Amino acid sequence: MCSRPAPREPLRRVAVIGGTHGNEMSGVHLARHWLRALGELQRPSFSAVPVLANPAATAACRRYVDCDLNRAFTGAFLTARAHPDDPYEVTRARELNQLLGPKASGQAFDFVLDLHNTTASMGTCLIESSHNVFAMHLCRHLQLQSPELPCRVFLYQLPGEETYSVNSVAKSGLGLELGPQPQGVLRADLLVRMRALVAAALDFIQLFNQGTEFPAFELEAYRNVSSVDFPRTETGDLAGTVHPQLQ
């Protein structure tokens, strides 16, 4: 069975975001690169916009300056009256909401890719929070590009929970999380992989825009069941680690 995944209209307004966390260097470096070389993000039916999401945190090579930008796109933050004492990231979230949104409006960008790294040795993780058929087809397309590499799908957002990530400003989006890479460090292998994944994602949007139908599929996806903390001492210090043979 083949079908053309929703949405019905071609996607024209697409953004690729790096530096949402300022010390996750694959996206930081690629966003800077694309801001100098826009051609790599162009396809016949659209031109994706590169965005360096958190310039102050990127300059400081830190995850954030005042608070986590990727938790700042809530209705409360975006609609509150601006104040000089607002955290930097809240002000920046409002700016990005103007650029890519407004959130939940018809004017919002059609699709956003948000580029992240993790220190965990998880390979590629596709973080999907919009639960729509289009994004799932994109995940499948990305998995098929390099079937030999681990590329797992994580359904991030809980049903009914208010969205708060930069992706949530657009109509739909996908997070790419690559690891392992220390914060502030740029590994060439992950940079090459991230760049290839973004190219493949833009190629998929182009295929969709030109009316391609995609076969139905079954896909394994992960979701959060519960969190398990490390064993701790009475004062909260770690009393154990991951076993060397498991890490």
Next chain:
Amino acid sequence: MCSRPAPREPLRRVAVIGGTHGNEMSGVHLARHWLRALGELQRPSFSAVPVLANPAATAACRRYVDCDLNRAFTGAFLTARAHPDDPYEVTRARELNQLLGPKASGQAFDFVLDLHNTTASMGTCLIESSHNVFAMHLCRHLQLQSPELPCRVFLYQLPGEETYSVNSVAKSGLGLELGPQPQGVLRADLLVRMRALVAAALDFIQLFNQGTEFPAFELEAYRNVSSVDFPRTETGDLAGTVHPQLQ
């Protein structure tokens, strides 16, 4: 040929320091552990003192709060009149100089081990800056504990350069630098290795204190020849990375 390496007197005042950089977790975790369990640092002829060097940076899980503590043990910082606006690490360097020094005085600690991590995949690096025969014998002893593991000696301090590290407060010292480990992350394999190296170093001091003679040896050591930056764009951004096959 055998000889008893200088110094001539047994070493009684020994410290093991973690958290000089607050996000290098092997030493942070071990210092916290030893502060609760002093017995592990005791030997028949001495009891090593565990020190968490930078508590504020450790609490924030950052390398430092205001400036690099491991560059703050200069004569200028240590002897200047204290001022409420002094950087946190300068104040802390003065406190540690009181605890472990005063630097270059007869009262200073005999030996200090300072525990660090790096994101570089270098295994174990022994950072030696006091250029004395005792420390070189200790390096040799540590190498012989696990000859199958990479354990290189780096002669850090340039001749004639003013010393500025926490080690420089004591009469002699050695830095242990283990990697790869991301900042803020605790890997069990590196934790086990660091703990074993510290135990072996204390065992060596015990052997020395009880009059053991050590055979002469030849040892390969590294020193800094020059620094090579990455290729960069006109605006200072990276224009290249380490090749994936080399990293």
